[in-house]
Structures are given as C-alpha cells and as structure tokens.
Amino acid sequence: MEQKNHTESRPKGGDSAFLIRILFRQNATWMGEIQWLDGEKKLYFRSLLELVMLMQEALDTSDTPPADYSVRNWGKGEEAAL
Secondary structure, three states: OOOOOOOOOOOOOOOOOEEEEEEEEEOOEEEEEEEEOOOOEEEEEOOHHHHHHHHHHHHHHOOOOOOOOEEEOOOOOOEEEO
16 A cells, blocks of 8 residues: 655634545545644544534533534525535
C-alpha cells in the first residue's frame, strides 16, 4: 500500500480543523477515524452520518462562530435558514 505524505494546513480565524481517515467503505457509507486537531481528540466513526454529527458536536463546543448558511426543505420551495 502506498504511503502518502500529509501536510497540515491550519485554518485562520475561529475555524476548527479535522483530520479524517476513511478506512472502509461498506453498506453505502464510510467508516474510519476522525481527529479533532483543535480539541486534540480522536474517535472512530461507523457511518457518514455519525461523522457529520461528531463534527457538529465539536463545532458546537468550540469557540467557532455559528455558520451562516441555509438548507432546502420540503416546504414551498423556500430555503430554511439555520
């Protein structure tokens, strides 16, 4: 297996940084390891949904300002702001 060199680039401002290693692809999802570089924690995740939830939890507990974005919903074609 070929070893790739990773260069770490740290975001500027109040952003958080994660290192994600995909170890397996099974049952139409990813499984692997996430390392929260700012919080100095490492966990294994069993699905893409769990990965996103772990990242959201880390961002909620950090000093990162809330994101300004909107998502689509099933309503009348309007976007719901979060």
